Amino acid sequence: MGSPRWFYQFSGRLLPWLAVPALLLLVGGCVWGLAFVPPDYKQGNSFRIIYIHVPAAVVAMGAYMIMAVAGAIHLIWRMKLAAMVMKSIAPVGAMLTFLALLTGAVWGKPTWGTWWVWDARITSVLILFFLYLGVIALHQAFDNRDAAAKACAVLAIVGAVNIPIIYYSVEWWYSLHQPASIKFVGESTIHSSMLRPLMATLTGMYLFLGWAVLLYTRAEILDRERNTRWVKDLVLSSDPRGPASNKG
Incomplete structure (x- = not known):
């Protein structure tokens, strides 16, 4: 499974199985949450940003942990495919984290009266x-x-210590940010009518992460393996002019 050639061939078959459900879940969950879920009794309609903000933030943290694990695998077993995956996760994770910060600011303005505070979780x-x-x-x-x-x-490994800090920051320090509404241990504080579309967008965001990382990794494999025979054969087979165009 650590072979770049095997990974490239196998991941190509996975891409449509990730892209289509991701699109359906993200679009469907957002439409469901933004248009059909009733307003929150305290926040009104401003709470609806959670259908974008929460999936982006949660998946950004999950992506970082995957990147740290890939980094550890590369250091321990010198697996070059793990290094490619680690490199491919970084831009996707950065984009998701920026989206979480942006949507958090959009939510904070009507809720707290400001775009930004040096809150423990936000920081x-x-x-x-x-x-x-x-x-x-x-x-x-x-x-x-x-x-x-x-x-x-x-x-990546050293920075992984920041993930539990993000998660527990609202419990360890005084924070304007509300505590987690979805709890794996104990009863969740979010109503089921709001939870179902949130779980749809959260699942869709994880599928999007897998799809995007596979695309980045496949591109990285082609770049690193461009001088190998199998990549040259792949390029020749995909040339619309056919192999004959490469003669002479």
Whole structure:
């Protein structure tokens, strides 16, 4: 499973199975939550931002943990495919974290009266965004790919300590941010009519993460393996002019 060639071939078959459900769940969940769920008795219609904000924030944290695990696998077993996955997650995770910060600011303006506060959770999510940018920057800073992968793996592993800080920040410190409404242990505080579309968009966002990371990883594989025979054969077979066009 660590073979780039095998991964490229296998992931190509997975892409439509991730893309179609992701699109249906994201669009359907957003329409359901934005148009059909009743207003919250305290926040009114402003609460509806959760159908974008919460999935983006949760998946951004999950993506970072996957990136850290991929970094650890690369450091321990020197698996180059793990380094490719780690590199591919960074831009997707950064985009999701930025979306979470943006939608949080949109929600904060009518709720708190300001776009930004140095709240414990918001600040730790901002640190998560900088960690993603740091991984991206480190990859660009090294000419040697192996050295870049090692440096990024160390940063990803060390930065993973920020994930539990984000999750428990509303319990450890005084925070304007509300506590988690969905609880795995104990009773959730969100009504089922609001929870169902939220779970749809959350599932869709995880599927989108898988789809986007596969696309990035496939592109990275082609770039790194471009001098191998199987990639050259793949390029020739996909040439619409046919193999004959490459003669002479």
